[in-house]
Amino acid sequence: MTTSLLVTGRPRRRAASPLTTRPDRFFLWACLTPALLAVIALQLYPLLNASVLSFREWSLTESTDPGGFVGWANYAQVLSDPVFWGAARTSLVITVCGVALQLLLGTGLAALLRKGRALHRTARAVLMLPMVIAPVAAANIWRLMFNSRSGSVNTTLSAIGITGPEWLADPFWSVVAIIIVDTWQWTPFVMLVISSAMLSIPQELVEAASVDGAGRWRTFRSVELPMLTGAFALVVTFRSLDSLLQLDTVYTLTQGGPGYSSYTLTYYLYALGLRNFEISASAAGSWLFMIIVTVIIVMMFRLDRASREATS
Amino acid sequence: MRKRFTAALMGLLIVAVVLVWILPFFELISASFKSPADFFSASFLPEHPTLANFDEIFADPKTGIMLRNSLIVVTITTIVSVLLGTLSGYALARLGLSPWVIGGVVFVLLFFRFYPRIAMVIPFFVMMRDWGLFDTPVAVVLGHLSITIPFATWLMLIAFRGLPAEIDEAGAIDGASLPGRFFHLALPMAASSMATAAVLTAVLSWNEFLIAQSLTRSSNPVLSTGVASFITDAGVKYGSMAALSLVICIPIVVFALVMQRHYVAGMTMGAVKG
Numbered sequence: 001m002t003t004s005l006l007v008t009g010r011p012r013r014r015a016a017s018p019l020t021t022r023p024d025r026f027f028l029w030a031c032l033t034p035a036l037l038a039v040i041a042l043q044l045y046p047l048l049n050a051s052v053l054s055f056r057e058w059s060l061t062e063s064t065d066p067g068g069f070v071g072w073a074n075y076a077q078v079l080s081d082p083v084f085w086g087a088a089r090t091s092l093v094i095t096v097c098g099v100a101l102q103l104l105l106g107t108g109l110a111a112l113l114r115k116g117r118a119l120h121r122t123a124r125a126v127l128m129l130p131m132v133i134a135p136v137a138a139a140n141i142w143r144l145m146f147n148s149r150s151g152s153v154n155t156t157l158s159a160i161g162i163t164g165p166e167w168l169a170d171p172f173w174s175v176v177a178i179i180i181v182d183t184w185q186w187t188p189f190v191m192l193v194i195s196s197a198m199l200s201i202p203q204e205l206v207e208a209a210s211v212d213g214a215g216r217w218r219t220f221r222s223v224e225l226p227m228l229t230g231a232f233a234l235v236v237t238f239r240s241l242d243s244l245l246q247l248d249t250v251y252t253l254t255q256g257g258p259g260y261s262s263y264t265l266t267y268y269l270y271a272l273g274l275r276n277f278e279i280s281a282s283a284a285g286s287w288l289f290m291i292i293v294t295v296i297i298v299m300m301f302r303l304d305r306a307s308r309e310a311t312s
Numbered sequence: 313m314r315k316r317f318t319a320a321l322m323g324l325l326i327v328a329v330v331l332v333w334i335l336p337f338f339e340l341i342s343a344s345f346k347s348p349a350d351f352f353s354a355s356f357l358p359e360h361p362t363l364a365n366f367d368e369i370f371a372d373p374k375t376g377i378m379l380r381n382s383l384i385v386v387t388i389t390t391i392v393s394v395l396l397g398t399l400s401g402y403a404l405a406r407l408g409l410s411p412w413v414i415g416g417v418v419f420v421l422l423f424f425r426f427y428p429r430i431a432m433v434i435p436f437f438v439m440m441r442d443w444g445l446f447d448t449p450v451a452v453v454l455g456h457l458s459i460t461i462p463f464a465t466w467l468m469l470i471a472f473r474g475l476p477a478e479i480d481e482a483g484a485i486d487g488a489s490l491p492g493r494f495f496h497l498a499l500p501m502a503a504s505s506m507a508t509a510a511v512l513t514a515v516l517s518w519n520e521f522l523i524a525q526s527l528t529r530s531s532n533p534v535l536s537t538g539v540a541s542f543i544t545d546a547g548v549k550y551g552s553m554a555a556l557s558l559v560i561c562i563p564i565v566v567f568a569l570v571m572q573r574h575y576v577a578g579m580t581m582g583a584v585k586g
Contacts, residue, residue: 024490028403031494035400035461042436042458043424049435112326119323123330125572129337132568132575133561134519136540140557141336144343144550147351152339155354184336189579196580241426248521252540266522269430274526279434286431293427301419 054284060277074284078272083260084285087268090175094264095243098182102239103232105183106190111220113191114198128192130185139252142181143168171261174254178262181249186242190235197231198224237300241293265289340561343554351550365551374530374538375556381449382518382535389456389517394510397464398502402494404465405472418469424462432458433526440527447529455523460516464509467581471505472498508578511571518564535560 054074057067078084109127113120130138145151146167154164165173201224209219247266250256256263256271263271269289273282339356344365346358353359369375404417436458440451475498483493521536528537539560542553568575 021490025407027490027494028407031399032403032407035396035465038396038457038461039424042454043432043462046432046435046439046458049439050431053435053438109329112322112329119326123326125569126330127333128568128572128576129334129565131579132515132564134521134536134539134564136519136521136536137557137560138336140539140542140553141340143548144339144554145336147550150343150346150351150353150355152335152356155356158354184333192576193580196576245426245428245430247430247525248536248540251521251525252543255543266428266430269428270433270522270526273430273434274437279438282434283431286428286434289428290431294423297419297423297426 050283050286053280054287056280058280060279066280070280074281075288077281078285078288083263084265084268086260087263087265090262091244091264091266093175094178094182095240098179098186098243099236099239101179101183102187102190103235105187106235107194109187109191110194110198114195124191124195127188129188131188133185135185135246135248136252138185139181139249142177142184143253146177168254169258171258174258174262178249178253178264181253182243182246186239190239193231193235194228197228201227233300233303237296237303241296244293337561340554340557343550344558346551346554348551365555368552369555369559374533375559378533378535378538379559381452381532384449385452385456385524385534386514386517388453389460390510390514392453392457393460393464393513394506396461397468397509398499398506400461400465401468401470402472402498402502404469406490414469418466421462421466421469424459425466429459429522433523436523437526446527447532449532449534451527452524452534455527456517456520459523460513463516464513467505467509467512467578468502470581471502475501504574504577507571508574508581511567511574512578515564515568515575518560 053066055069055071057070057073058065113123113127145153148154148164148166153167157164167173167177205223206219209223210216214222244264245266247264247270250262250264250267251270254262256267265285266289269282269285272278272285342357343351345361345363347360347362347364350358350360404414409417433455436455437446440446440454445451445454479497479501480493483497484490488496519536521540524534525537525540528534530537530541533541535556539553539556542548542556
């Protein structure tokens with residue numbers, strides 16, 4: 001029982017090498033070529049282009065074509081911009097708080113809904129709905145919820161005697177609002193992954209533990225939790241990266257405002273490149289962002305390999 | 313007795329959690345029937361229910377353009393990604409590459425899923441402008457394909473590597489050519505994974521915002537960019553915003569419920585394979 005997000009399942013045999021003839025190899029390469037060309041044209045080429053642009057001077061408001069090379073000036077411009085650092089901090093806060101909340105709630109829900117009864121299955125299907133809708137629609141829904149006059153959030157709060165804040169107009173509460181929307185939408189994802197990981201735990205182990213006199217909480221902590229480590233690692237990396245990189249919620253919910261208070265890194269780079277048209281500075285910032293994310297992806301691979309070696 | 317009491321309590325707790333979690337959907341439905349004045353009162357249900365919001369969005373010719381563009385983008389993106397992903401996934405699984413090479417390929421495929429897309433969007437915007445495709449559905453399709461082809465390849469690579477090799481060997485001994493074995497043996501066994509890839513691609517493409525927003529202008533929007541366009545400070549039209557949000561949600565919610573098995577299989581992939 002291993003948990004892996006990479007190539008799952010070992011091939012029973014190392015491909016068809018002894019049986020593969022030359023025309024077969026030709027057929028296989030012919031199968032691979034269209035996708036390969038698409039990836040080169042639609043991914044590698046733009047990415048390389050971005051790295052070249054990041055060293056040139058180009059503001060679309062001044063010229064329709066890229067200018068001369070300026071060395072590291074674009075990187076220096078981004079790194080000396082206080083808004084960039086503010087956005088980095090906000091991104092970190094949203095990702096850490098949001099993912100922690102989603103992990104707690106999602107695991108709780110998975111544990112609550114682990115049985116296969118009709119009620120549990122229906123609940124799982126209904127809870128899945130927030131994650132299938134467009135994040136821009138989810139953000140619009142919460143703009144209605146956070147509306148200070150008619151929204152359910154503040155009317156509920158005032159029913160229990162609390163005066164709710166002006167959610168989207170307040171520098172602190174607008175960031176909280178983004179975390180709430182992200183948590184509403186993506187807790188179901190955590191629930192789904194942890195649920196299916198729980199289902200794959202051999203029932204004999206759990207029964208053996210309870211025969212040995214372990215209570216339900218003790219069984220969960222000492223028998224099941226360790227077997228869920230891989231699923232947790234997967235959920236944390238998927239959620240952290242997606243939350244770090246997403247633009248939709250911030251764009252629709254707060255527009256980065258009030259002021260720059262809810263700017264995230266992706267929103268900052270979007271606004272820089274496609275609103276202010278500072279193409280080259282935005283490309284430089286994207287590469288800085290890319291370095292951070294690559295470190296996380298490499299760590300994810302390490303963790304995945306480690307968890308596979310530990311359990312197999 | 314005590315056990316049944318706890319069970320009933322747990323059932324109540326589940327119902328309560330589910331109700332709280334889907335309350336925002338009810339708020340959306342209710343808001344889409346509200347008149348402008350209703351947004352100034354604290355009532356959950358519309359006090360003056362009206363269909364004016366729907367009349368308004370469907371009277372706007374842009375709504376038709378958005379719906380048409382979104383349908384075109386989703387259809388082409390899904391068909392092309394599943395087709396190319398299946399072919400390349402099969403090739404990668406059968407080429408007899410060393411585990412190191414496969415590991416590298418998987419790293420690159422997953423990297424394309426997770427790196428900051430904003431880095432690709434800016435040169436892509438320039439590229440589409442130079443090719444004369446800016447502000448067309450074709451640009452959005454190409455943008456989506458850049459993510460979904462690697463993603464479908466990854467899914468299908470895993471699916472084909474998981475197939476038992478004995479069947480393939482038996483086919484080879486019976487004299488079936490490799491293309492024959494691909495079409496008659498491997499493909500039928502991978503059909504369910506292809507459906508999973510199609511469902512995930514379609515959901516992604518329908519909901520995607522960053523690429524669509526960067527490659528189109530308000531003259532030729534898709535649904536997601538239209539839904540996000542209610543951001544003017546000067547009096548947000550909450551009613552139309554709710555109605556259009558409902559238009560983008562309903563098809564995908566129905567689709568995901570019908571395709572639930574494939575959707576869940578795709579989303580939880582890698583979490584529980586042994």
